[in-house]
Amino acid sequence: MFILKVKGQAKIPHYIQLRDENFRLIAYFRVDRPLVNLDKYGLAGKEEELKKVIAELEYGKMMKLEL
Numbered sequence: 001m002f003i004l005k006v007k008g009q010a011k012i013p014h015y016i017q018l019r020d021e022n023f024r025l026i027a028y029f030r031v032d033r034p035l036v037n038l039d040k041y042g043l044a045g046k047e048e049e050l051k052k053v054i055a056e057l058e059y060g061k062m063m064k065l066e067l
């Protein structure tokens with residue numbers, strides 16, 4: 001799974017994209033919202049680790065997500 005942080009502009013908020021091994025979009029959520037329904041993506045119980053990765057991730061840089 002890959003993660004990408006997309007920077008919003010003006011009134012458009014920042015978003016996080018989760019993509020599978022074929023780079024297909026599997027999740028798209030706002031950075032400023034609580035992380036919910038992560039069990040659908042196999043990330044249940046890893047909310048704190050994911051928050052840390054999101055905070056350190058640069059905008060526009062795709063990274064392989066290894067939690």
